[in-house]
Amino acid sequence: MRKYLILLILLSFLAPAASMAQGCMESTSDEGVSVVGYVQPQWTFDEASGDNENTFHFDRARIGFIGSIPYDFSYYVMAELSPTKNGPYLLDAFITWKRLGPYANITFGQFKSPFGLELSTPCQSLHTINRSLAVSELASPFRDLGVMIYGGTSFGLRDSDFLSWKLAFTNGKGMNNLDNNKFKDIVARVIVTPWDFLNIGGSYKYGKALNSGQENKLIRFGGDISVEKYNFLFQAEYIGGTDDGFKMNYPAAEQRGIAKE
Numbered sequence: 001m002r003k004y005l006i007l008l009i010l011l012s013f014l015a016p017a018a019s020m021a022q023g024c025m026e027s028t029s030d031e032g033v034s035v036v037g038y039v040q041p042q043w044t045f046d047e048a049s050g051d052n053e054n055t056f057h058f059d060r061a062r063i064g065f066i067g068s069i070p071y072d073f074s075y076y077v078m079a080e081l082s083p084t085k086n087g088p089y090l091l092d093a094f095i096t097w098k099r100l101g102p103y104a105n106i107t108f109g110q111f112k113s114p115f116g117l118e119l120s121t122p123c124q125s126l127h128t129i130n131r132s133l134a135v136s137e138l139a140s141p142f143r144d145l146g147v148m149i150y151g152g153t154s155f156g157l158r159d160s161d162f163l164s165w166k167l168a169f170t171n172g173k174g175m176n177n178l179d180n181n182k183f184k185d186i187v188a189r190v191i192v193t194p195w196d197f198l199n200i201g202g203s204y205k206y207g208k209a210l211n212s213g214q215e216n217k218l219i220r221f222g223g224d225i226s227v228e229k230y231n232f233l234f235q236a237e238y239i240g241g242t243d244d245g246f247k248m249n250y251p252a253a254e255q256r257g258i259a260k261e
Contacts, residue, residue: 036078037063038124058082059130060123062091072099090176092143102161104151110175111148114166114189115139115203117224117237138220138239144185145177146170157194164191172207183208185218197229205241216245 040060046053064078078092094109114120118131119139136142148168152161165188171177172185185207192200205220224237 141174
């Protein structure tokens with residue numbers, strides 16, 4: 001199976017800033033705990049129902065805690081409380097060791113998969129209410145349990161990172177799910193920023209699972225570009241992939257994080 005995604009966003013004046021952080025927000029102090037949150041109220045009108053049904057609800061209602069621990073550690077915990085997403089449940093929970101930063105930071109816990117441009121964009125910085133269906137299907141699970149190494153370097157070419165990268169080893173079962181086999185998913189992302197207004201990214205994911213004693217494989221790959229100059233934003237993303245029996249034994253959509261992100 002092979003699918004493609006081309007996402008074009010033009011004439012946007014509120015472009016999100018790129019970040020190497022795993023959470024939506026970062027701690028600003030080495031002392032104490034910071035409480036953070038995010039609420040997205042929504043009204044939905046369903047003409048297809050025949051009764052023109054409409055309802056008010058919260059698509060996302062989140063609260064969490066972030067902070068730093070001497071020395072060189074930070075933590076991030078975020079919960080989803082929205083009842084329309086079967087909350088409450090744990091969304092993110094990870095600790096990061098930054099002694100080797102900015103060249104290498106090590107994160108352990110439950111975090112967002114480092115795949116693709118749209119998925120890497122925090123929910124409060126999206127240009128649309130929800131992520132695209134193609135990203136939901138091809139980049140899932142959005143969140144997983146595992147370990148990740150990420151960092152960046154300027155190579156002396158510019159003041160900020162010229163090259164940034166992330167490499168994760170995860171269960172491949174989605175958030176809050178234990179692994180039931182010996183395999184781990186491998187997810188990698190590289191971003192090249194030759195100038196402040198240009199980001200070029202590439203992503204790759206490889207996973208395995210057992211189904212009736214047979215190994216099934218999942219491969220995802222993608223490329224993206226983001227150009228922001230003079231209050232003008234152009235973004236494009238491509239995602240392709242192949243499945244070798246993987247979908248037959250893959251968790252349901254909500255377990256994969258599609259409905260819960």
